[in-house]
Amino acid sequence: MPIRIPSDLPAQNVLSRENIFVMDTQRAATQDIRPMEVGILNLMPNKMETEEQFLRLLSNTPLQINVDLIRIDNQAPKNTPKEHMDAFYRDFDEIANKKYDGLIVTGAPLAHLAYQDVKYWEKMTVVMDWARRHVQSTLFSCWAAHAAIYHYFGQHRVLRDEKLSGVYPIEVQNERDELMRGFDPIFYAPQSRYGEIPIEVYQSIPELSVLASSAHTGAHIVASNDKRLVFVTGHPEYDPESLSQEYHRDMAANLSPKIPVNYFPDDDPSKPPMVKWRAHGSLLFTNWLNYYVYQNTPYDLESLSR
Structure with missing residues (x-):
């Protein structure tokens, strides 16, 4: 079954060319099932690229999924046309009374700012508290994962001296958890971040379990025991060229970046x-949607509670 997105969202053409089944609103209305409701709070500057990346991952499931693209900052992003934001994004206040089966909160290039200095931090805290009441399972990516750990558990990140950039081997730590079902004992994942929370910090929080980690990256996938919170510190959604684009962008800006590890041949x-x-x-993402969301969410979303 497909994801359901607006008929004229540019990502639909991209995904269709990749033979990914997407369904527009009109066709979805003829199917007599209760689709999953998933929100994507997109904090990245290049909204359209990030939409494609996450929608691609959500498409590999037998479930029909309605996707809402959400924004909390009314300032037009410099890398995305205002017309696109106005046409396809919903302000958080518009959906604040809605309940969702799943929510994805993307990363953001905010590593060197204190959380309180982020212009939309106050609204972020509102969203994170709202998610605990209105969402069955929320997946936080990269910067958002660290921000959520700070908000929910009061634990601070630290900043690395050098950016962690590359594709690193990750080891499954809990193969019995449903989120890790079907994973090889060692798998690879892109990393692109300065922030880090020591693995010992995650392990000290009784409500959390470290599901995958490595000596190079620290904790990679962490989840709450009730499956309602998932923290992913890397970027499994990245396109093949994403790290290359970041590297060449930083080279052009004279930032002297190091070559991403395990990425370019030789x-x-x-x-x-x-x-x-x-x-x-x-x-x-298939496991998250199936085991953390679909298998646990109530049929009547209005009955969802913390």
Whole structure:
């Protein structure tokens, strides 16, 4: 079954060319089932690229999914046309009374700002508290994962001296958890961040379990015992060229970035990158939707409570 998105969302054409089944609103209305309701709070500057990445991952499931694109900052992002935001995004206040089976909160390039200095931090705290009452399971990605750990558990991140950038081997720590079902013992995932929360901090929180980690990246996937919160510190949604684009952007800005680890053959940025994370990225989101969302969410979303 497909994801359901607006008929004229540009991501629909991209996904269709990749033979990914997407359904527009008119066709979905003829199916007599209760679709899953999933929101994506997109904090990235390039909204359209991030939409495609996460919608691609959500598409690999037998469930029909209605997707709402959500914004909390009314300022037009410099990398996305205002017309696109106005046409396809809903302000958080518009959906604040709605309940969702699942919510994805993306990362954001805010590593060097204190949380309180982020212009929409106050609204972020409102959303995170709202999610505990209105969402069956919320998946926080990269910066959002660290922000949520700070908000829910009062634990601070630290900043690395150098950016963690590359595709790193990750080891499954709890193969019995449904989120890790079907994973190889060692899998790969892109990383692109300065922030880090030591693994010992996660392990000290009784409500949380570290499901996958590595010596290079620390904790990679962490989940609450009630399956309502998932924290992913890397970027399984990344396209093959995402790290390359970041590297060349930083080179052009004279930031002297290091070559992403385990990414370019022979560490040669002129060569096409090696892609070895997409299958497990897809599996992660399939497992999340099935075991953390669908298998636990009530049929009547209005009965959802903390």
